[in-house]
Amino acid sequence: MQKKSFFQRNWYYFTPAVIVAIPLLMGAFSMANWGYSFKESMSALLHFGSTDTRYAFHFTEEKFRNIRPGMDGRTVGERLKNPMEGQLGLVWKYSLPNEGAPYYHERTIVFEKDAQNTPRVKEVIRRFHTPEMK
Numbered sequence: 001m002q003k004k005s006f007f008q009r010n011w012y013y014f015t016p017a018v019i020v021a022i023p024l025l026m027g028a029f030s031m032a033n034w035g036y037s038f039k040e041s042m043s044a045l046l047h048f049g050s051t052d053t054r055y056a057f058h059f060t061e062e063k064f065r066n067i068r069p070g071m072d073g074r075t076v077g078e079r080l081k082n083p084m085e086g087q088l089g090l091v092w093k094y095s096l097p098n099e100g101a102p103y104y105h106e107r108t109i110v111f112e113k114d115a116q117n118t119p120r121v122k123e124v125i126r127r128f129h130t131p132e133m134k
Contacts, residue, residue, distance in 0.1 A: 044128045052101035056084045056094045073119035
């Protein structure tokens with residue numbers, strides 16, 4: 001008879017570690033990929049099945065991540081192309097929830113006009129949107 005390895009003899013000790021490690025790895029992924037805080041990452045994981053987001057054509061997280069406050073609207077438009085909502089306004093939405101989805105990954109850019117009337121990025125919103133948020 002072949003001698004069993006340590007893991008074969010004590011597999012039940014590792015089961016709780018695996019049960020804890022999987023959600024932690026998923027949370028670390030959402031923090032790295034989407035730029036969420038720990039709290040937002042956990043919220044995204046808790047609502048995993050009810051999250052449904054649609055993004056603007058040509059949108060990528062990498063391009064969105066490179067948008068910084070102070071950039072002008074033309075540069076943003078060249079990098080991200082057309083938003084889903086607000087193309088001529090001061091709030092450009094690059095993601096929206098699919099119909100009936102209570103949770104989604106919000107990607108919005110808020111502009112304000114400078115002294116020369118040029119729209120400049122005031123705020124980049126990147127968060128896990130819940131029904132309680134406005």
